Amino acid sequence: MNVCESDKLGLALSTYGALKVDVLQEADVVILNTCSVRAQAEQKAFSFLGRAEEFKQENPGVKIVVVGCMAERIGSKIKRRFKNVDLIVGAKDIDNAILKIADLCNIDYSLLRKIEDSSSNVVRYVTIMRGCDNYCSYCVVPFVRGGEISLNALDIIEECSLAVKNGAKEIMLLGQNVNSYKYKDVNFTSLVKKIAEIDGLERIRFMTNHPKDLSDELIDMMATASKVCSHIHLPMQSASNKILKAMNRKYTYEHYVGLVKKLRTATPDISITTDIIVGFPGETKEDFEETLKAVKEIRFGGLYAFRYSPRPDTKAANMLDDIPFEEKKSRHTLILEESNKISVEIVASMVGSVQQVLSEKIENGVIEARTRSGRKVFVKDRNEKDLGRRLNVSIKEAKVNSLFGDII
Ligand code: SAH
Numbered sequence: 001m002n003v004c005e006s007d008k009l010g011l012a013l014s015t016y017g018a019l020k021v022d023v024l025q026e027a028d029v030v031i032l033n034t035c036s037v038r039a040q041a042e043q044k045a046f047s048f049l050g051r052a053e054e055f056k057q058e059n060p061g062v063k064i065v066v067v068g069c070m071a072e073r074i075g076s077k078i079k080r081r082f083k084n085v086d087l088i089v090g091a092k093d094i095d096n097a098i099l100k101i102a103d104l105c106n107i108d109y110s111l112l113r114k115i116e117d118s119s120s121n122v123v124r125y126v127t128i129m130r131g132c133d134n135y136c137s138y139c140v141v142p143f144v145r146g147g148e149i150s151l152n153a154l155d156i157i158e159e160c161s162l163a164v165k166n167g168a169k170e171i172m173l174l175g176q177n178v179n180s181y182k183y184k185d186v187n188f189t190s191l192v193k194k195i196a197e198i199d200g201l202e203r204i205r206f207m208t209n210h211p212k213d214l215s216d217e218l219i220d221m222m223a224t225a226s227k228v229c230s231h232i233h234l235p236m237q238s239a240s241n242k243i244l245k246a247m248n249r250k251y252t253y254e255h256y257v258g259l260v261k262k263l264r265t266a267t268p269d270i271s272i273t274t275d276i277i278v279g280f281p282g283e284t285k286e287d288f289e290e291t292l293k294a295v296k297e298i299r300f301g302g303l304y305a306f307r308y309s310p311r312p313d314t315k316a317a318n319m320l321d322d323i324p325f326e327e328k329k330s331r332h333t334l335i336l337e338e339s340n341k342i343s344v345e346i347v348a349s350m351v352g353s354v355q356q357v358l359s360e361k362i363e364n365g366v367i368e369a370r371t372r373s374g375r376k377v378f379v380k381d382r383n384e385k386d387l388g389r390r391l392n393v394s395i396k397e398a399k400v401n402s403l404f405g406d407i408i
Pocket residue numbers: 037038138139140141175176177208209210235237275276277306307308309310311
């Protein structure tokens with residue numbers, strides 16, 4: 001979601017002639033889009049701000065802007081600690097960020113209305129909802145991004161159509177819990193069906209899905225709508241019912257496994273990926289073992305594992321953070337080791353197969369593409385003409401998470 005919002009800011013600024021630079025030292029305006037989900041993300045942002053301030057001391061004309069969740073949560077603290085920050089725009093006010101940045105840089109923002117999406121990316125991110133109402137007990141998102149709001153379905157379809165007109169082949173729909181999208185009589189399944197009608201669009205993906213709201217209707221639609229990719233990111237967080245309850249996730253492990261079965265029956269080649277938190281307050285060795293066992297048994301296509309960190313305002317922040325850091329680290333490593341082992345086995349089993357891929361990028365003659373299940377595939381000795389095309393690739397080699405092959 002942050003990547004999507006950063007892209008949008010970049011796109012808007014580029015219509016004023018701004019150029020994106022890759023290193024801090026070349027910037028006239030430094031915009032830091034922040035995340036508050038984990039403590040580590042905030043620490044990283046603080047250290048970047050330290051570097052940005054040093055840079056500004058040597059180059060006083062430089063402007064520093066902080067946007068996003070940290071700006072929302074602790075904007076005034078940032079301002080006190082980093083006196084050289086020029087502008088702070090919180091996550092709830094992100095739509096006005098561009099106006100405020102234009103103001104700061106003395107840009108005539110009446111030009112703003114002329115912004116047309118002219119980005120030529122093959123994959124485009126489209127936000128369909130904001131905020132979240134779920135209040136998982138560890139999560140700061142509802143506090144920094146506010147309550148759940150589903151965006152106007154017609155605007156979403158128009159944004160997707162425009163992106164396709166400009167060359168997009170794949171749309172990735174974004175929201176904290178896309179399954180609960182509801183705008184008037186349009187639910188998530190009917191929204192995806194409408195988007196799938198756009199001519200020229202090849203693929204649709206979406207994230208994130210909440211297991212408590214994943215409907216049979218959506219599972220069936222994923223199996224039958226040819227443009228919808230066979231990948232679902234379905235965060236499990238834990239396999240211990242005691243921990244799931246304390247996390248306020250509102251489903252049991254049995255319910256989660258039931259969804260996995262339904263998804264695999266409906267779409268046999270589906271890749272299911274997940275998020276896991278280790279070291280949540282009260283997570284005993286036995287609770288953790290249940291999660292590790294689930295990772296082994298479910299055989300996720302991939303996963304993100306996080307060490308629990310208490311976040312302000314959340315319910316879990318009042319619980320005793322009783323798992324020592326070293327123990328969290330070791331549980332984290334065990335989950336990652338298991339998941340990597342499974343990933344290696346899955347990609348190895350794909351060697352010799354033919355995969356339909358969509359080429360997303362090209363660099364030095366190497367195409368970066370993705371299978372319908374979301375695996376990266378690299379193809380050497382190709383040219384720009386292949387960009388944005390659907391190709392059949394014979395898989396010759398597999399490494400950790402990636403595949404290598406030739407077009408047939
Ligand atoms: N809305 C999405 C996820 C948003 S945050 C969902 O419900 O799945 C992304 C991931 O960060 C979460 O799935 C969770 O695994 C992790 N996360 C959130 N808060 C955390 C915390 N306090 N400590 C560690 N990991 C956390």
